[in-house]
Amino acid sequence: MILSIESSCDDSSIAITNIKTKELIYHKKISQELQHSSYGGVVPELAARLHIEALPKILEETKEFFPKLKAIAVTNAPGLSVTLMEGVTMAKALAISLDLPLIAVNHLKGHIYSLFIEKDEILPSTILLVSGGHTQIIEANSYTNMKIIATTLDDSFGESFDKVSKMMKLGYPGGPIIQEYALQGDENRFDFPIPLRQSPKIEFSYSGLKNAVRLEIEKIGELSHQDKADICASFQKTAVSHILQKVKKYFKSYVPKNFAIVGGASANIYLRTQIEELCNKNNTKLHLSQLKYCSDNAAMIGRVAIEQYKNNEFTKIEDIDIQTRIKAFK
Numbered sequence: 001m002i003l004s005i006e007s008s009c010d011d012s013s014i015a016i017t018n019i020k021t022k023e024l025i026y027h028k029k030i031s032q033e034l035q036h037s038s039y040g041g042v043v044p045e046l047a048a049r050l051h052i053e054a055l056p057k058i059l060e061e062t063k064e065f066f067p068k069l070k071a072i073a074v075t076n077a078p079g080l081s082v083t084l085m086e087g088v089t090m091a092k093a094l095a096i097s098l099d100l101p102l103i104a105v106n107h108l109k110g111h112i113y114s115l116f117i118e119k120d121e122i123l124p125s126t127i128l129l130v131s132g133g134h135t136q137i138i139e140a141n142s143y144t145n146m147k148i149i150a151t152t153l154d155d156s157f158g159e160s161f162d163k164v165s166k167m168m169k170l171g172y173p174g175g176p177i178i179q180e181y182a183l184q185g186d187e188n189r190f191d192f193p194i195p196l197r198q199s200p201k202i203e204f205s206y207s208g209l210k211n212a213v214r215l216e217i218e219k220i221g222e223l224s225h226q227d228k229a230d231i232c233a234s235f236q237k238t239a240v241s242h243i244l245q246k247v248k249k250y251f252k253s254y255v256p257k258n259f260a261i262v263g264g265a266s267a268n269i270y271l272r273t274q275i276e277e278l279c280n281k282n283n284t285k286l287h288l289s290q291l292k293y294c295s296d297n298a299a300m301i302g303r304v305a306i307e308q309y310k311n312n313e314f315t316k317i318e319d320i321d322i323q324t325r326i327k328a329f330k
Helices: 033-037 044-060 063-068 081-098 107-116 157-167 174-182 207-220 225-253 269-281 298-310
Strands: 002-006 011-017 024-031 071-077 102-106 125-130 135-142 145-150 258-262 285-288
Touching: 002 081, 002 298, 011 044, 011 298, 024 044, 024 298, 033 044, 044 081, 071 081, 071 107, 071 298, 081 102, 102 107, 102 298, 107 125, 107 135, 107 258, 107 298, 125 225, 135 225, 145 225, 157 174, 157 207, 157 225, 174 225, 174 269, 207 225, 225 269, 258 269, 269 285
Parallel strands: 002 071, 071 102, 125 258, 258 285
Antiparallel strands: 002 011, 011 024, 125 135, 135 145
């Protein structure tokens, strides 16, 4: 079995995965959403302190599996440096004390492999990764052959939801809150500009849309419940339209057999519905992670680790490092 650890942001998670069967033997995640909600976003130093409390408590529940472990896996990139360090420190300590090899896992590959938890991989696939830190289109031809085709120039899809929610003092995380308010709103009330609408390039940007929402909020002044609902609905429609427009441009040059949406923001039902319609029109099979595996979790890290274990991709304890950003897959 492989013990995997995830601490790239505000979720403390540990999983145990069977290498041969891919069965998820144990999985637990402790979210910090409540502690960060009053700040309107993740406070890195607070997140690190909460990891120090949560990770050992979860680890205590996995001790019965220690004799069967073959490796320790941990997210080392990308993410917040102070939170990544907590997971990496625990992983190094376990690798030394149990005399086991260490596997450093790319967090973005983890999101891709959230599609394949307890099952075989379906590759090649084109992946739309939408989260609080990333908005990317990735061509995943195989485990060792992945290429980023498009990325965001500034804010990510998920991040823009958090910031719009914060502007209206609705709470954190913004994704589910905006989605809930949008159900009660008129998506056509506000005509927010679709980012990069005239650009022929396949790339993303959310800073302009975020600013347009801010200006509308300032223009209205004191917001009623209906104002908030209408802003959420109009913003969500535009944010998703931007992604849909760029994915359509991609489909004009290449229609994939398999397409998938992964990442924390992939739980957005409006986005899923729009992409599903596009895939149906192009006879493309759409793959989605289970909702419980959309956000950061150790189960997806363990699933990637199985592939790395089979390929003998281990990292020396003294060589493992953390990275806050990553522009390409190795």
